[in-house]
């Protein structure tokens with residue numbers, strides 16, 4: 001076939017007549033064949049032939065093969081494409097047909113018909129110079145339906161018919177420009193929704209004849225913008241040198257990856273986190289010991305010993321900023337204000353506060369993160385916390401260090417040791433980040449219910465401050481100074497709308513709660529506030545309590561007593577005062593009186609048994 005530097009196609013070619021799709025030199029197109037002459041061409045020529053020559057056929061566009069092989073041939077389109085049938089697949093369903101995969105080689109013109117049956121054989125003249133057979137770069141797609149299909153079909157045919165290069169350029173250029181404009185428009189709307197993205201991707205692989213033309217270039221532009229923005233952020237994040245090196249390496253990889261690759265999202269997420277982390281962002285400490293004392297006193301009643309120690313701790317920090325002192329660990333029953341003191345410390349220092357719940361954590365990756373090779377891997381709670389507060393010197397409250405578990409996935413306490421150790425924590429390495437992050441500016445405070453279950457090595461690093469439970473009197477004070485005002489505010493109520501007398505509080509403490517702290521007491525006030533809020537909102541009338549006993553301390557106060565009652569006509573008399581009757585209405589019968597009376601019955605029962 002080789003003659004004079006170029007490859008010659010056979011001068012006689014069997015012709016495949018198509019009216020859907022156009023084969024262009026260099027592209028590969030799938031054709032469905034089910035008409036008589038075309039079927040014969042496949043069965044008698046392609047499937048029987050044994051030489052390479054027998055796989056070369058001519059594909060004539062814009063010409064329908066007649067329904068019957070006895071019908072006359074229509075006028076053939078003058079220009080066709082010689083191609084190699086690279087694949088033939090036959091099927092009997094829904095009717096006998098073949099699917100051919102043909103790679104276009106070069107144009108030819110039909111100079112004469114040699115025979116019409118069983119398939120068309122023609123004398124052809126090669127129009128393009130065929131230097132060498134190249135592996136096709138893209139696979140063409142069968143003709144599209146509808147207007148777009150109609151347009152592209154005409155376009156392909158025009159390109160096919162343009163024999164000289166100049167003519168071909170002239171035909172192709174306006175079409176290309178239009179396509180590019182259209183694609184740009186779609187790209188602009190791409191961000192509106194994920195569906196658009198799908199459409200754009202579909203268009204990328206639409207049967208455009210020029211193998212290398214798709215949105216990739218555009219993608220590169222946009223991705224370029226996107227990655228350029230990310231690169232700027234990487235440089236602006238003021239991260240450590242090691243982190244910067246890793247980020248730039250990942251960025252380089254990202255640029256080379258197609259967006260559809262799952263790893264693209266992983267790398268992207270990683271880089272997004274890296275630029276978000278507060279590598280060098282911190283708040284300025286504004287510690288004033290006098291103000292701190294006032295704030296601690298205002299926020300918390302009693303707890304004198306604890307507040308004193310906290311103030312000492314803060315004072316030493318003020319004098320020696322690089323204090324590598326012990327980690328304070330507040331140990332006490334639930335609801336005694338351990339978390340709340342931690343929050344106050346952050347406020348006095350003007351620092352961000354973040355609570356890390358450790359109860360039930362039994363996997364060290366909770367602290368140190370998962371390696372990025374894991375599906376769904378993510379950073380640990382420390383790094384996540386830093387991302388949340390967005391500064392590198394927050395107060396981290398490690399809540400419930402005594403409830404840390406242990407499992408096969410590693411000991412979380414060991415990971416915590418590294419976090420808390422001032423000798424090591426300046427280069428804490430989360431598995432997900434895989435680069436060191438300096439935790440030395442973070443102020444850690446821990447809380448626990450008991451020291452008994454804190455791992456000894458961890459306990460060794462901490463200074464334990466016991467927070468004992470409260471006496472009944474202290475609870476009443478805490479309730480009236482802090483809990484009730486807080487609950488009123490949270491429920492949009494004012495003291496002019498709701499009044500809880502001290503004796504009601506005492507009654508709640510003794511008959512409705514049994515705790516060392518004030519957590520459930522606070523909840524009871526919440527329940528009262530909700531009930532009263534409904535009454536206030538409904539404009540219910542609150543009637544005077546009829547059955548107030550003389551011993552009733554609420555009566556001794558001499559104020560108008562009200563219990564929650566129903567009369568929708570008149571707005572409530574304010575404030576609504578919660579006496580024992582109202583309390584029973586809202587909270588139900590006392591919980592612990594019953595228990596007490598049951599235990600009191602014990603000796604009597606015993607007596608009865610003995611008698």
Ligand SMILES: Nc1ncnc2c1ncn2[C@@H]1O[C@H](COP(=O)(O)OP(=O)(O)OP(=O)(O)O)[C@@H](O)[C@H]1O
Pocket residue numbers: 299300301302303333334335336337338339340341447478482483517518519522
């Ligand atoms: N001495 C106090 N003065 C004022 N409010 C207090 C005092 N003690 C506790 N509280 C209040 O009680 C509620 C519960 O306190 P907090 O959540 O700090 O308890 P905790 O000891 O951290 O409990 P847990 O161990 O269950 O986390 C908070 O609203 C807190 O403000």
